[in-house]
Amino acid sequence: MPTGSERQKFRLTASAIAAHTKHRCDRLFRWQTVPALLRGQAGIGWNVPKRERAASRPAIRLLMAGGDEFELNQVCDLIASVGEDRFVSAGEVTENGRTQVTELPLETFLATLHAPILPAFIAQVAINLTSDPESERAFLAHFDLDADALQLGPARPDLIQIIDPPHPGDPYCLRIWDFKASRVARHDHFIQEAYYSLLLEHVLAWANMTNIQVDVETAIIRSRKGDEVFELQPYRRAVSDFLRNRAMPLLSTPAVDAHYHVCDHCITCEYADHCRAEADAGTDLSRIAYISSESKRRLKQAGILTHRELARIATGSAAATQLSTLRELSHDLTVHGVRYLASAQALEDGRVRR
């Protein structure tokens, strides 16, 4: 573990897990889990760039404003449909030019669930376990995550729906909603809700609330297309597997060594300029047209670190043998290895090969 100080801890967030699903980028996850104050510092933040302030990126600022407006409109619509007395929210707050639904403390949420009459919806519950270290530690231990190296960032599902029991005496059910101003719901949105459901389940169990359970079968994303009701279980399994088997090895990797691959998906990533410049300066394999992230990983494991090194294979005395060996590394390299080689050569001399 690359720690420079015993107290340095990574911070796990729903958005970092969702972004790893979206971008399939180990570097992004490794970097995103470093708290802002530790970036650039010796220890876990070494070689991790400072975050780019969203306010300095006009397109991102507009996207965030659009998202805020979309969410507020949805909340207003729901209040109008169920009535103010059945909708619990802490109101709205304007800060740094953004107007958002105010987060509701976890204690208030739990107190609301103890009331004799439950509301239909509760907005923006802040599931923040850092104020209860034993609870946080128990959640991390459940997924074999090292509580000495990792803490949980606050998680805020946009909305929790409280569904009445089908029969008297049965438990109430909490269904998670999220508002996304995107055109349609995406897999990374589903992943985010699955993580919330795991956290919420833990919170209810820790608080001994046996009369209420989390809906682990179904959740909802409300996008501009409408409500997408989706099966939660496959995403819960994916998140559980990621937490249990993938997260700690990724966090144990020095930031500079975490696998990255510049591709079309990077356009929405805050590090796009940084990674593109690094790839260009270092003749990185991801400059090769259409090469997959996995093929880049396989080539690096085989000792080929740059497109210059790949291009040299084509001209060496053992070219045929080496190419044949590389093509055995993966299905993608079997099918496209020759094309990647031609592309690497073109990056060297500017001549297009067919």
Ligand code: SF4
């Ligand atoms: S820009 Fe691309 S390669 Fe860089 S961190 Fe983001 S997703 Fe990964």
